Amino acid sequence: MKAKVAINGYGTIGKRVADAVSAQDDMEIVGVVKTKPSFEARIAQEKGYDLYVPAKENIELFKKSKIDVSGTLEELLDKADIVIDATPGDTGEEYKKLYGKHGVKAIWQGGEEHELTGFSFNSEANYHDALGRDFARVVSCNTTGLVRVLYPLDKAYGVRKARVTLMRRAADPNDIKTGPINALIPDPIKLPSHHGPDVNSILPDIDITTMAVKTSTTLMHLHALNIELKKTASEDDIIKIFEERPRIRLVSSKDRIKSTAEAMEFARDMGRPRGDMWENVVWKDSIAINKGELYFFQAIHQESDVVPENVDAIRAMLEIEKDGARSIKKTNKALGI
Ligand code: NAD
Numbered sequence: 001m002k003a004k005v006a007i008n009g010y011g012t013i014g015k016r017v018a019d020a021v022s023a024q025d026d027m028e029i030v031g032v033v034k035t036k037p038s039f040e041a042r043i044a045q046e047k048g049y050d051l052y053v054p055a056k057e058n059i060e061l062f063k064k065s066k067i068d069v070s071g072t073l074e075e076l077l078d079k080a081d082i083v084i085d086a087t088p089g090d091t092g093e094e095y096k097k098l099y100g101k102h103g104v105k106a107i108w109q110g111g112e113e114h115e116l117t118g119f120s121f122n123s124e125a126n127y128h129d130a131l132g133r134d135f136a137r138v139v140s141c142n143t144t145g146l147v148r149v150l151y152p153l154d155k156a157y158g159v160r161k162a163r164v165t166l167m168r169r170a171a172d173p174n175d176i177k178t179g180p181i182n183a184l185i186p187d188p189i190k191l192p193s194h195h196g197p198d199v200n201s202i203l204p205d206i207d208i209t210t211m212a213v214k215t216s217t218t219l220m221h222l223h224a225l226n227i228e229l230k231k232t233a234s235e236d237d238i239i240k241i242f243e244e245r246p247r248i249r250l251v252s253s254k255d256r257i258k259s260t261a262e263a264m265e266f267a268r269d270m271g272r273p274r275g276d277m278w279e280n281v282v283w284k285d286s287i288a289i290n291k292g293e294l295y296f297f298q299a300i301h302q303e304s305d306v307v308p309e310n311v312d313a314i315r316a317m318l319e320i321e322k323d324g325a326r327s328i329k330k331t332n333k334a335l336g337i
């Protein structure tokens with residue numbers, strides 16, 4: 001029998017997770033929750049997802065727009081084994097009570113604090129610790145990107161310290177409300193940005209400090225990493241480690257991928273749904289050992305890198321698959337990673 005998954009918050013992340021879940025043979029979407037009738041609601045229905053609303057008051061709005069609604073969130077919860085909460089950050093506490101009341105497991109996203117669930121998830125780093133859990137949080141896009149490279153480096157060579165500058169996209173491509181349009185904003189102005197502590201919610205022993213700058217782009221985040229390893233490693237050693245990882249895509253500027261724009265074009269040319277790039281894009285030719293320290297650049301597609309992690313988290317929490325590597329392989333195969 002397939003695991004029954006509900007999506008509460010069908011926006012940038014929610015709609016992508018819904019499609020990724022539908023692509024798996026061991027889980028299915030039982031319904032998605034939309035607050036307002038919109039083109040996204042219509043498309044969700046065209047895809048065959050049953051639409052639900054947060055509360056009875058929302059039904060009238062949908063009726064006026066001639067969009068059928070299958071019921072309320074509470075009714076959906078009674079049909080689900082697990083809910084993916086991809087609502088905007090800070091609604092967590094309120095919904096946690098509701099999910100608990102209906103005995104449904106739940107996965108939140110990076111906009112919520114670690115404390116909400118007491119457990120933050122990354123497929124490679126701590127799949128095993130998620131087995132059977134009721135509540136978990138898949139960390140943010142940036143943190144997922146950082147953990148994907150720091151975890152294997154720490155395992156193989158030991159990370160003495162990591163210093164990272166994150167150049168963050170200011171808004172998602174569909175967002176017309178957020179800036180800057182023509183500025184760079186040190187954000188926060190004083191160290192550290194929240195990303196370092198967030199990495200520590202999964203890898204508590206790594207000495208990491210992060211600074212972040214908001215940039216006037218919507219495509220991807222760009223990370224500049226400087227890492228001191230405990231054991232000596234060559235550039236080729238690092239390349240080999242990254243080549244073996246399931247969700248790192250090595251690219252090269254020699255191959256004309258010199259920017260986030262070309263990295264996104266690459267994903268579109270591969271025929272990825274919505275032009276998504278689920279993997280970290282690491283520039284192979286940026287990997288440098290300089291004065292004994294490792295440096296490289298990576299780009300992170302904020303709209304999609306957490307999507308396969310959500311699928312793995314479902315499998316772990318429902319104990320459909322006990323082995324993390326096997327779940328990652330299965331998710332990747334179904335998505336075409
Ligand atoms: P979004 O604004 O694109 O989508 C949120 C959806 O939730 C919208 O469809 C909205 O209508 C709906 N919603 C709002 N209030 C609701 C409520 N009370 N009940 C049910 N639905 C409600 O947001 P997003 O970018 O998908 O972000 C969702 C979560 O994922 C946040 O925690 C965010 O921090 C995290 N996240 C976002 C990104 C990103 O780059 N967009 C990346 C990783 C993680």
